Amino acid sequence: MPRRMTAGIAPVRIAGSTAALLLVSAASVQAHTEGGIAGGIAGGFVSGLTHPVLGWDHVAAMVAVGLWGAFLQRPAIWLLPIIFPLVMAVGGALGVLGVPMPAVETGIAASAIVLDLMIAFAAKPPLAVAAVIVGVFAIFHGHAHGTELPEAANAMAYSIGFVVATGMLHMAGIAFGLLVRWPQGRIAVRAAGGVIAAAGMAFLTGIV
Amino acid sequence: MKPARVAVAAAAVFFLPSLVHAHSPIEGIGRFYGGMLHPLLVPSHLLLLIGLGLWIGQQGLRHIEVGLLAFAAGLLPGLACAGLGYASPLPVPLLLAPAAMMGLWVAAGWKLPREVIGVVALAAGLLIGLDSLPDAGSPRELALTLLGTGLGAGFLLVHEVALTEFLQRPWQRIGVRILGSWVGAISIMVLALAVAPGAGDRLP
Numbered sequence: 217m218p219r220r221m222t223a224g225i226a227p228v229r230i231a232g233s234t235a236a237l238l239l240v241s242a243a244s245v246q247a248h249t250e251g252g253i254a255g256g257i258a259g260g261f262v263s264g265l266t267h268p269v270l271g272w273d274h275v276a277a278m279v280a281v282g283l284w285g286a287f288l289q290r291p292a293i294w295l296l297p298i299i300f301p302l303v304m305a306v307g308g309a310l311g312v313l314g315v316p317m318p319a320v321e322t323g324i325a326a327s328a329i330v331l332d333l334m335i336a337f338a339a340k341p342p343l344a345v346a347a348v349i350v351g352v353f354a355i356f357h358g359h360a361h362g363t364e365l366p367e368a369a370n371a372m373a374y375s376i377g378f379v380v381a382t383g384m385l386h387m388a389g390i391a392f393g394l395l396v397r398w399p400q401g402r403i404a405v406r407a408a409g410g411v412i413a414a415a416g417m418a419f420l421t422g423i424v
Numbered sequence: 425m426k427p428a429r430v431a432v433a434a435a436a437v438f439f440l441p442s443l444v445h446a447h448s449p450i451e452g453i454g455r456f457y458g459g460m461l462h463p464l465l466v467p468s469h470l471l472l473l474i475g476l477g478l479w480i481g482q483q484g485l486r487h488i489e490v491g492l493l494a495f496a497a498g499l500l501p502g503l504a505c506a507g508l509g510y511a512s513p514l515p516v517p518l519l520l521a522p523a524a525m526m527g528l529w530v531a532a533g534w535k536l537p538r539e540v541i542g543v544v545a546l547a548a549g550l551l552i553g554l555d556s557l558p559d560a561g562s563p564r565e566l567a568l569t570l571l572g573t574g575l576g577a578g579f580l581l582v583h584e585v586a587l588t589e590f591l592q593r594p595w596q597r598i599g600v601r602i603l604g605s606w607v608g609a610i611s612i613m614v615l616a617l618a619v620a621p622g623a624g625d626r627l628p
Contacts, residue, residue, distance in 0.1 A: 301605045301606055302531065302608055302609050304609060305609035308612070308613045309615070312616040312617050312620050313619070314620065372471075372614050375614050376467070376610050
């Protein structure tokens with residue numbers, strides 16, 4: 217059978233069996249979580265997973281990265297979700313090492329506003345410019361995560377949690393941003409960008 | 425494909441019994457199964473294996489052969505040294521630095537010469553083996569633990585490499601590169617923690 221015909225079948229089976237294996241092994245690890253290694257890992261992972269999700273500014277910016285990437289289409293649609301975690305990690309390293317960064321929270325809030333305004337106004341700068349904008353804001357987000365990393369129950373699990381959460385938010389933004397292929401979807405995406413940017417401005421200025 | 429199915433079924437058989445031990449699945453799981461779960465339970469090992477698997481899987485079939493064989497060639501003596509007491513726990517940065525490097529390579533989508541793949545895979549296997557120190561016990565228990573660890577690490581790597589290599593569609597390849605960026609990001613963060621003054625005791 218030609219490789220092309222099996223290309224769709226084999227990876228599904230392998231992925232399914234791999235997922236089943238991981239689920240089974242994960243179940244055995246979690247059976248007793250009275251603390252100890254399993255509790256520390258689980259607690260750290262959940263803590264990291266929820267850190268970006270529980271802050272509107274993190275959520276808005278992460279989704280906006282995915283949205284904007286989808287708006288800019290290839291290669292930005294996948295390049296931005298690759299660049300962001302890596303640059304965020306650099307910012308996180310700075311936070312862990314105690315390197316001060318001024319106005320981190322303002323930078324995070326500004327990231328949501330700027331990125332969503334880019335979407336609202338259908339801005340399509342060159343890829344390098346978009347990457348630099350996203351990268352600069354990623355430093356602020358990473359620094360905020362990194363500052364809390366030493367306090368986490370399990371630093372490694374915490375890191376895995378917030379990187380995964382960040383990636384999932386990007387994917388959510390990309391999924392919504394794929395609507396731009398339709399005229400109504402394009403309007404919806406731009407409107408969403410405008411609403412989020414306005415909400416961000418309201419939060420930042422204290423109106424809300 | 426058939427050998428992969430056999431490997432998956434065999435691995436599933438090994439993993440399934442762990443659910444039967446309703447109380448203390450780690451304590452009562454036995455040395456063999458405990459060793460098999462070891463690569464999954466030690467985050468630095470898991471990161472390194474994930475990064476290595478994604479990277480080797482990206483390189484193409486001929487490079488995969490070299491990578492897997494080199495990994496085994498490094499893992500086996502490493503485990504042997506760990507079992508014979510010639511090894512001590514490795515500093516976590518020693519495991520995370522190559523994980524970060526491989527995450528970056530995967531994110532960049534770089535294809536490297538087979539010699540480089542061989543050397544890196546050999547080193548990764550050796551590091552994981554040396555750092556997989558078994559708990560004290562009889563020679564039989566030590567052997568079972570190390571055998572389980574070797575099989576667990578091998579199954580995980582082979583699965584990952586096979587899955588990565590099969591993912592040939594453009595969006596699937598992009599997904600692999602995104603996963604690589606995650607591995608790199610996580611490794612960089614924890615590496616910083618390892619070198620930060622006073623925060624190193626937070627490392628698992």
